[in-house]
Amino acid sequence: MKPKPTVEDLIGIEYAKLGFFREVQEKIAELNATNLELSRKQRHIQAILDSITDIMAVLSPRLRISSVNRAFHDVYQEAHPEGKTCHEIFRHADKPCSDCPALKAFETNQVFRETVIYPVDGKNRHFEITASPLKNERGQPCHILLLKRDVTLEKEYQAKYHQAERMATVGVLAAGVAHEINNPLTAILGFAEGLKRRIPRLPEDTNRELLEDFSEYVAIILKECGRCQEIVQGLLTFSREGSSEFSRVSLNKLVGDTIKLLKNHLKHHVRDLIRFDLDSGLPCVRGDESQLKQVILNLLFNAFDATQEKGFITLRTFVNQGDRVCLSVEDTGCGIPAHHLNKLFEPFFTTKPVGKGVGIGLSTCYNIVRKHHGEIFVCSHEGVGSTFHVILPREKHP
The missing domain is CATH 3.30.450.20 (PAS domain)
Structure with missing residues (x-):
């Protein structure tokens, strides 16, 4: 038979229980403190990740x-x-x-x-x-x-840098090729014109059929020489690094002057296809007026070719979110295939039929806009139309 516990034994057990509970409470407090520290560290790590x-x-x-x-x-x-x-x-x-x-x-x-x-x-x-x-x-x-x-922006900047490098190299080559072609071309053109002047002085008994063939061949030579001269002139324009006459230019006024210049060369119904959305409060830019006018002309001619006198062309000017002056030429024409967009501003690249262009216009626009510390790019959807954007820095006030 077990002896009954004494009062001292019972008191000892209670003290042991109290000690155990105290230890449990201390452990709980430690766990709570640890959890708080973990939560704090977790928030700290999440804040770092969110930054x-x-x-x-x-x-x-x-x-x-x-x-x-x-x-x-x-x-x-x-x-x-x-x-x-x-x-x-x-x-x-x-x-x-x-x-x-x-x-x-x-x-x-x-x-x-x-x-x-x-x-x-x-x-x-x-x-x-x-x-x-x-x-x-x-x-x-x-x-x-x-x-x-x-890294989309990095890729875009890399592409622009490589394009600028290519254009600079092509510009040097274009100037050399143009001068090399120009000399023999001038000689061919001179001799062809000399032959044309001599045709009426040929003997009257000259074979008529042979004479007609000869006249036709000379006319073809002169026509193709003229085309070659246009190409050479385009090459020289593309590669020209001469001094530019920079002054205060209003793009709105430049658009108006360009349209006036074109009015006599366009059919009446074609002129009606052009629409305007010009910002009346547009700031001026600093640039070469004749060069910027050439950019507008080239973009308009491309839009005319794309619409084929059936769609609409909209000229817009506005200030973008970056506080830069923008000009856009939008057409509702045939659009440009996606696989051609990356090559569009390269010299001699063209989607036009043979005889309709040599692919110098847009590359010249690219060079002019680059000289003005601006950007030019296109947004296009095949079968829907194209919009060419020219972005230029606004004039800085002294």
Whole structure:
């Protein structure tokens, strides 16, 4: 038979219980403090991630998103991306791409980088993707940190830089070729005109059929020499780096002067196809009036060719969000195939039929606008029409 516990024993047990409860309370307090510290650190880390302008997402082995930063929400406007797959959001696809960098990072436990094109708000944008494995205590990948950097502007600047380099090189070559062609061309033209003057002085008994053929051949030579002269003149205009007479220029006035210049050369019904949307408060630019007029003329002639006297042409002037002066020439013509857009401002590139142009007009426009520290680009949809935009810095007041 067990002895009954004494009062001292009971008091000892109660003290032991009190000690245990006190220890539990201390542990709970420690856990609460640890949780608060973890929450603070988590908020701190999330704040750091949100301050990064690149798109970030943490992916599970099945490519499902577990967390994202603020830049992700800003670009993709997804209220709750967690649980969705990366390819579902990035590419609107139901399966990963064949060379998915996240899968490669999982499989190899290495960092993968590549540049891809994804549609965002209806436009294709270039992204540099870095997939880095997040490892567990055994060093095995358990998640993937996906970093997406929008490099669209970098790609555009690189393309513009390379285009400017090409144009400068072509300009030097064009000047040399033009001078080399001009000398023998002048001789051919001179001799052809001499032959034309001598035709009436040939003996009367000259074979009439032979005489007609001879006259026709000389006329063809003169016509083609004239065409070659236009090409040479275009080359010289394209490559010319001479001094420009810069002054205060109103684009609105320049548009009006250009239309007046064209009125005598256009059919009445063609003139009626031109519409105007000019900003009455448009600031002036500093530029060479004759060169800028040539840009407007070239763009208008292209628009006339594109519409074939059936569509409408709209001339607009306005100030863009960057506080720069803009001129646009919009037509409702045939449009330009997408695969031609990158070559449009290169010399000798043309989509017109043989004999309708040599591809110097737009490249000349490009050079003139570049000399004015501006930009020129085109937006076009085949079968819908094209809009050429010229953007120039506004005149700086002293």
